Amino acid sequence: MSDLLAALGDAIGASHVLADRTDLERYETDGRQSGGRALAVLRPASSGEVSAILRLAAEHGATVVPQGARTGLVGAGLADDGGDALILSLDRLARAPEIDVANRTVTADAGVLLSTINAAAGEHGLFLPIDLGADPSVGGMIAANTGGARFLRYGDVRRNLLGLEAVLADGEGTVLELGGALWKNNVGLDLKQLFAGASGSLGVITRATLALQPKPTAQVTALVALRRPEAAAELLALLEARFGMLISAFEGMSAPALDAAFAHVARLKNPFSGAMPPYAVLVELSSGPVLDEDALEAKLGEALADIMACANSPIIDIAIDRRDALWAIRHAIPEGLRASGQVVACDIALRRGDVMRFRAEALGEIGARWPGLTVHDFGHVGDGGLHFNMVWPRANGPLDPAVAAAVHDHVFSKVVEQFGGSFSAEHGIGPRNIRHYARFVPEPARRVAGQIQRIVAPQGLGRVDFGSTSTQEG
């Protein structure tokens, strides 16, 4: 392996091949704060250098794992425990992003951060509408096909992806240029779509062009306390019929999720006048200058008041805000849960009309089988996405990993087999959930995906085998 490291040093500069244990540590952890051990970290500065790395790795039979900003949650950008994988960090592929104002697009290297794009786009009244509690890189966002809280209006990263440059693990380090800075383009198989959500296991994404949107100039949020969770779907339908695409978020929060946030995150202000409601929904409307915040607030307040005035209205209470106070509550939930104990996270999706029925049934089943766990679910109920997260309180001692696995098995089986839902709504596939991929993605689709992977990345890349048949805990 020292031959390989020397050759890599010749290709990209010895100072960009990190092999000291102290240098490696920061590249061995991600959004879940855990990871394996790498042989070395490679930090190329161009797609040409990425291509050279993949050629050399193929010659030496070495494993390469592409890595973005380490905000992923499924372990797809980390080395395994074997200690002989090479992490290919894209953090030096980070020239200033190019904003094309007339085209409303940004073209950026894989290592550029979402926040950097939005700072540059914001100068022109534009933004990349991917909204989440982390700051991923362009390449990582695409590899994970990141969703987030404004999916309902703007979609996931895939939906905003116009062009892609990727380097293949085909022995040659072939550079593919796919699409371009074009909104409309329909010239055969759209290969770039395969790389979106492929967890870095199909090719190394080095550069991309993404669509930008006009940045809203007016925004109001309402936190709506509901008497019963089932009313959330009804509220969504009423508001969509009235406001259409002015709705930019519709988030749900259970009472236990709110409790955890308020108990553990001191900066939050509780807007509820009485006891915590059984369920609350955060609605956001946003608009360009055609409607100012006074108008948006008046219209949202009026719509909610109309619903509240009905007989048997499910609305208990309403708080309206024009700044970040209500979003702060929503964003504090993950922190509140981590502070409450060990989190068992399920990133699931359902048909929108099924979310609350699933939730009611699953709450009962979890309570009956694992009384030590408490469910603190929240999520993007406007798009059917639900963070059905549970907490094992510290007072109960350490959680047996076999119990956590059994809980995942139960929840995901119910979601997929009983409800036709998804066991990975927005976090993608990596070593932490690949066994569920093998359980729930039908065999013909896995077979075809594995065949395509062997065609596109014959030398192997990253952590995911899309032909996987192993349903064992990794």
Place this chain on the structure above:
Amino acid sequence: MSDLLAALGDAIGASHVLADRTDLERYETDGRQSGGRALAVLRPASSGEVSAILRLAAEHGATVVPQGARTGLVGAGLADDGGDALILSLDRLARAPEIDVANRTVTADAGVLLSTINAAAGEHGLFLPIDLGADPSVGGMIAANTGGARFLRYGDVRRNLLGLEAVLADGEGTVLELGGALWKNNVGLDLKQLFAGASGSLGVITRATLALQPKPTAQVTALVALRRPEAAAELLALLEARFGMLISAFEGMSAPALDAAFAHVARLKNPFSGAMPPYAVLVELSSGPVLDEDALEAKLGEALADIMACANSPIIDIAIDRRDALWAIRHAIPEGLRASGQVVACDIALRRGDVMRFRAEALGEIGARWPGLTVHDFGHVGDGGLHFNMVWPRANGPLDPAVAAAVHDHVFSKVVEQFGGSFSAEHGIGPRNIRHYARFVPEPARRVAGQIQRIVAPQGLGRVDFGSTSTQEG
């Protein structure tokens, strides 16, 4: 071949295997009014029957061409001239579409028409926002990845595609179930994306789930006459900054395109008070009940009046309408062109900021090289899509096909090589433009696409070879 036809009759019913010349004719023409000759037309009624057809065709080495509602423009759903292909029409896969109101989705068989979906969805205040001058089937829309006039707000079919059932030409007739009725779902390679825009040459689409949107309740259009075409981009930027996603269409029309429409389509009313302007733009705003038509019209009128009041304003004249009168002008242009002579159509896309610069240069070049042709361009300039269409007047006699080919070569070379644009914005790839695919899609992408096609459809299907290297006129 009679063995094969008998076996097909046993599989799907003899009355659904058409082999009489008179029965075949209607299946041998499409949106361009031309096509080859088929051996027979097969009309299965289920994905199981489609699977049986593909198994039998593989056993007999027969060519199968899937066909939708024959509204395509690139010939992808037609037989070639050899007379031995089997057309697999999906027109009997057409059970009533299933609308899931809470989920805002429709699940429909491949043969269901867009108009049928919109009739069913409309009962619930929803619609599938694909807007074009034809009535395609679900399967055809997906295979062509149809764009249209409201792309700017709602995207193409791909962007609204949640789930897909497809049958593979793999000798087994494997049925793939991909995705589902889920908005958010991120479980590995998104194989359904490959079938969108694959012209029916990767698998036979038999059923799909598509996202629906709240149907706007208020809509206003403005036809804006511009002193100079270049002002269209500036107008778009100003309106997007003001109205954001309330803009549902932004269409451009050149004076010769308007002239042809008014000259040949008697039902149109000319809204311009003076001479035909050099260029006109149709802007549409639409909204749910939060803004009624009075409010929309007032806001649009105010915005345009503000721009018109500026020194050196490019706006000459404005007509505003709440019904279909202005859209009728836009929709009449293709009819006007066909009535004017033989159309040479170029379905191209550019970066939005490049559209008018391309147009100005190309107009000069066409005029100099082919003075007998007149350019009557129009299109979806809000998304960079341009129907750069030309007319060879009848008075000039028949157009030499070699001249038409040379014009295509010239326009597409300029679009792709000089401007980084697309030679097929929204019509897709078929036998009528495959030679341009081989010219302009880079070799590595074609190689990988061809390899994927051989993996997914090893027995061959449809009319397009995505590994094609032939740049000769077909």
